[in-house]
Every structure is written in structure tokens, then in C-alpha cells.
Amino acid sequence: MLLHHSEYLRPLVHYSLHAGLPAVVAWMYSKPTGKSSFIKNYLIVLLTMLIDLDHLLATPVFDPGRCSVGYHPLHTMYAAIGYLLLLIPSRTRMVAVGLLLHLLTDGVDCFLMNC
Numbered sequence: 001m002l003l004h005h006s007e008y009l010r011p012l013v014h015y016s017l018h019a020g021l022p023a024v025v026a027w028m029y030s031k032p033t034g035k036s037s038f039i040k041n042y043l044i045v046l047l048t049m050l051i052d053l054d055h056l057l058a059t060p061v062f063d064p065g066r067c068s069v070g071y072h073p074l075h076t077m078y079a080a081i082g083y084l085l086l087l088i089p090s091r092t093r094m095v096a097v098g099l100l101l102h103l104l105t106d107g108v109d110c111f112l113m114n115c
Contacts, residue, residue, distance in 0.1 A: 010112045017105040022046055025097060041094050048098030051075070067110035075106060 022045035030037035051074040055061055058072060068075045080103055086096035
């Protein structure tokens with residue numbers, strides 16, 4: 001049976017991207033420096049998922065039919081501009097990458113919601 005229905009595809013893609021894509025990016029950023037760098041980068045990227053705490057400001061807190069991008073304060077275009085600015089200093093780059101990956105993942109989820 002093909003998973004063509006968004007009811008099954010969306011959560012699979014969403015959570016795979018939230019866990020897998022950060023691992024790939026952390027690995028890419030840590031290749032020259034090694035394993036401890038990978039773990040540090042992966043943890044930083046995973047911790048950026050804390051931006052989902054802004055969901056606590058919504059009623060209901062979780063709505064499977066709601067697109068996070070543009071709805072929650074830390075998922076807006078203004079926030080994304082701030083995240084892009086965080087790419088400039090090397091000390092905040094991994095945080096910025098994690099935040100932008102999070103928005104990308106949520107954007108893919110919104111796209112799949114409308115398919």
C-alpha cells in the first residue's frame with residue numbers, strides 16, 4: 001500500500017525532517033573536526049526545537065490542521081529575518097541553522113497539508 005495520503009505522509013515526513021535533517025547538517029558541519037563536534041552540533045540543532053514553546057500561546061496548543069509558519073510568533077517572517085542575522089557571527093551559526101531548518105521543516109509540513 002502506497003502512503004499517498006497526507007494523513008500518513010505528513011507526520012512521517014515532519015518528524016523525519018525534525019530528527020534526520022539536523023543530524024545530516026550537524027555531520028556536514030563537523031566533518032573536519034570529528035565526532036565530539038558532531039554531537040555538540042546535533043544537540044545545538046535539536047535544542048533549537050524549543051522555539052515550539054511558542055505553541056503554548058495558542059488555543060488549542062496543538063492543532064494538527066494548523067500551519068505553524070506565520071501563525072506562532074517564533075515561526076514568522078520577522079523571526080526568520082532574525083535567524084538569518086544569526087548566521088553572520090560564527091558563534092551563533094549552528095543555532096541559526098537549527099532555527100532555519102525548523103522553519104523549513106514546518107514549511108514542508110504546511111505544504112503537505114495543502115496537497
